[in-house]
Amino acid sequence: AAAGLCPGRALLARRRGALRALRCSVRGLAAGRETHFGFQTVTEAERREKIYQVFENVAKKYDVMNDSMTLGIHRVWKDILVHKMNPSPGTLLLDVAGGTGDIAFRFINYVRSVRERQLQQKLRHHQNLSWQEISESYQEDKFNLLGDSQVVVCDINKEMLKVGKQKAQHLGYSEGLSWVLGNAEELPFDDDKFDVYTIAFGIRNVTRIDLALEEAYRVLKPGGRFLCLEFSHVSNPLLSRLYDLYSFQVIPVLGEVIAGDWKSYQYLVESIRRFPPQEELKAMIEDAGFLKVDYQNLNLGIVAIHSGFKL
Amino acid sequence: VRCQLSPPQRALQASAVLRRVSDEQKETFASSSQQRFDSHPTDHQPGQEPQGPRPSYTGQGGQESEDYESEEQLQHRILTAALEFVPEHGWTAEAIAEGAKTLGLSVAAAGMFHSDGSELILHFLSQCNTKLSELLEQEQKLVQLGEAEKKPTDQFLRDAVEARLRMLIPYIEKWPQALSILLLPRNIPSSLNLLTSMIDDIWHYAGDQSTDFNWYTRRAVLTGIYNTTELVMMQDSSPDFEDTWRFLENRVADAMNMRDTASQVQSTGEALVQGLMGAAVTVSNAETSQVVR
Numbered sequence: 232a233a234a235g236l237c238p239g240r241a242l243l244a245r246r247r248g249a250l251r252a253l254r255c256s257v258r259g260l261a262a263g264r265e266t267h268f269g270f271q272t273v274t275e276a277e278r279r280e281k282i283y284q285v286f287e288n289v290a291k292k293y294d295v296m297n298d299s300m301t302l303g304i305h306r307v308w309k310d311i312l313v314h315k316m317n318p319s320p321g322t323l324l325l326d327v328a329g330g331t332g333d334i335a336f337r338f339i340n341y342v343r344s345v346r347e348r349q350l351q352q353k354l355r356h357h358q359n360l361s362w363q364e365i366s367e368s369y370q371e372d373k374f375n376l377l378g379d380s381q382v383v384v385c386d387i388n389k390e391m392l393k394v395g396k397q398k399a400q401h402l403g404y405s406e407g408l409s410w411v412l413g414n415a416e417e418l419p420f421d422d423d424k425f426d427v428y429t430i431a432f433g434i435r436n437v438t439r440i441d442l443a444l445e446e447a448y449r450v451l452k453p454g455g456r457f458l459c460l461e462f463s464h465v466s467n468p469l470l471s472r473l474y475d476l477y478s479f480q481v482i483p484v485l486g487e488v489i490a491g492d493w494k495s496y497q498y499l500v501e502s503i504r505r506f507p508p509q510e511e512l513k514a515m516i517e518d519a520g521f522l523k524v525d526y527q528n529l530n531l532g533i534v535a536i537h538s539g540f541k542l
Numbered sequence: 543v544r545c546q547l548s549p550p551q552r553a554l555q556a557s558a559v560l561r562r563v564s565d566e567q568k569e570t571f572a573s574s575s576q577q578r579f580d581s582h583p584t585d586h587q588p589g590q591e592p593q594g595p596r597p598s599y600t601g602q603g604g605q606e607s608e609d610y611e612s613e614e615q616l617q618h619r620i621l622t623a624a625l626e627f628v629p630e631h632g633w634t635a636e637a638i639a640e641g642a643k644t645l646g647l648s649v650a651a652a653g654m655f656h657s658d659g660s661e662l663i664l665h666f667l668s669q670c671n672t673k674l675s676e677l678l679e680q681e682q683k684l685v686q687l688g689e690a691e692k693k694p695t696d697q698f699l700r701d702a703v704e705a706r707l708r709m710l711i712p713y714i715e716k717w718p719q720a721l722s723i724l725l726l727p728r729n730i731p732s733s734l735n736l737l738t739s740m741i742d743d744i745w746h747y748a749g750d751q752s753t754d755f756n757w758y759t760r761r762a763v764l765t766g767i768y769n770t771t772e773l774v775m776m777q778d779s780s781p782d783f784e785d786t787w788r789f790l791e792n793r794v795a796d797a798m799n800m801r802d803t804a805s806q807v808q809s810t811g812e813a814l815v816q817g818l819m820g821a822a823v824t825v826s827n828a829e830t831s832q833v834v835r
Contacts, residue, residue, distance in 0.1 A: 317657050319639050319649050426648040453559040454647025522560075522613055523654055540654060542559045542616060 328433020
């Protein structure tokens, strides 16, 4: 498919993408294009393999490491993402690269509380009903605590999904939750299915971001929303220096001490530096067809939430 | 800096929701008898044929050069559709989500708007103002054609304010909520803007030609009348809001009297000042004559 699109893309792509596309038509697709893994240069196939191994290794300690690296702030970031989504009951969410289920659980909590508020308001209006009618209304709402909302957690890595399922069982989440093994560049879902597509700290690990964005566009319903939470570019020079210092000196050490894996966390901080900054990612999202694309910086750009609509 | 060629690429991908403007036009003309308000498509292409598809030519790459509606137009459509859910859900993101659903969009489209429903209220206000302008324009035409009598100013103001306030009646239960949202600092510039342009419109059609300080006093007075009447309407439970219209009548009458009172006060003031001046002159003359003597 890429071959047919190549000449077209070469005309319309941005500078970086244009170079890559030219290289593609020159080298042919046999060996796989060159891309980056942290600060190394590898082929696409190698990159996918390496990233799979990274997450296989860190799966069990993923949540602990998140907490220690970000000093717990990642929880706030994920809360802000779900608040920005403001899902109403009946929303169908696809959480890609959602491995250990953080976004999915927050989504379920949010929808549950909105639903409770709705039911309370309905009951307030029912002051004049007879006991018969009130008991009937209780019964029909009993099985509908989530209001038909559902979340599908999709991840390419079996280990991460395993950890997520265990967490769900442990925390008592069972309703409205499903776990699917899948690749963000080639989602195993039909067109026009989901209301919201989220990818939190996952798009950095996707080898072909443009394909993932196109898949996101495909599986979203018309009017659906794309939300991406990811590490991004800090423009403030002082904070940037402190952040670099922390990233390269502290995080790999923490990785070694807590998870016994220096290399994976070295990859993590390098991949953050290689990821496109806010404006470039915004342009890529627009290229996939999304409209009203915007981003919100959290913590001065350490993390950014990008949002787009399929209109 | 966006690449110049990207818009055609997006048209190639065929936007999922943004309709072609020709489709919208057909719908607008078909339902114009239902008094549906949808001025944007008609503004966009005044010289359009209502029937049949717009003639298009295929440019390079097989693209048809039709215009798609813009995102703002789609947002207006969603907000208009959301209005019918306001009596049930209030001026909230939920109403907007329901409105999006009726247009065949996902409920997530409500994320385009602020979560407190401000845009919905402002949209409704600007719709009402436009309706009022059209109403006043029609009345003025009738007067010009000689088919109706020109109303005296107080009657005109009363009718205009009543017509505008009657537009709130379907949403009256949730309107206090709307007023409180409009008072948020973020919304004050827009809501003030809409209010002043409405008042301006009413005075314009009332035949106000003033260019002096009267321009400001007239608008301040009418704004006061409008706001107070609106508040009275919020807690009025009389049949068909009779109490509110009576209140309005009294306030407009007060305003008319105030004009006369004001000129009376002015002439009294002048008289008073002249009297005082005269007294001062007399006293000083008396003193100088005393000194001289």
